[in-house]
């Protein structure tokens with residue numbers, strides 16, 4: 001199904017605006033299109049497009065249990081502004097309890113393997129649950145965010161999660177993202193003003209310097225692999 005489904009999406013939407021494309025995908029796969037948000041700038045742009053245009057796409061987030069208070073604040077303000085529910089997926093309680101019992105609360109600093117284990121429990125497993133039964137997964141990925149994302153396509157098949165992935169902001173620049181957020185008064189994470197660009201879990205995210213790579217603040221103690229397994233599970 002996937003090569004032809006993706007070809008159809010690419011062909012049919014090639015002259016569409018972003019909101020027209022979102023609406024087309026939602027109509028093509030009714031009740032089977034989901035958007036994952038972590039309330040970063042790109043995700044907030046997509047939430048704005050979906051909510052403002054009343055497009056029938058489910059929005060969900062992964063609450064790892066280790067998020068910044070500022071992330072919960074923007075989550076709250078987003079609910080208030082758009083009045084659109086956002087589904088929440090938590091990690092399995094028993095898996096987190098076992099991890100903390102075996103390795104303590106900060107095992108991710110000890111080794112790459114431990115970090116990946118924590119990401120797997122807190123992000124990958126809940127994501128798999130959230131995507132289960134759906135046909136299209138919308139993400140806020142942009143090509144310029146990291147080298148790993150240069151080769152992405154607008155529509156592509158994610159073999160790991162067995163789902164079509166739609167990356168509507170793939171070619172957007174950070175400036176375009178910021179302009180949209182300003183124009184539509186979209187709620188933003190207060191941490192962006194403190195030098196945080198890509199924001200994940202609190203213990204694993206720091207602000208970056210002006211000349212640093214966009215994802216340098218994620219798992220900064222590791223020398224490579226600035227991904228958590230959600231978008232690069234095959235490489236982990």
Ligand code: SF4
Nearest residue numbers: 108118119122201204
């Ligand atoms: Fe765990 Fe850090 Fe991954 Fe969050 S980002 S799931 S705290 S290792």
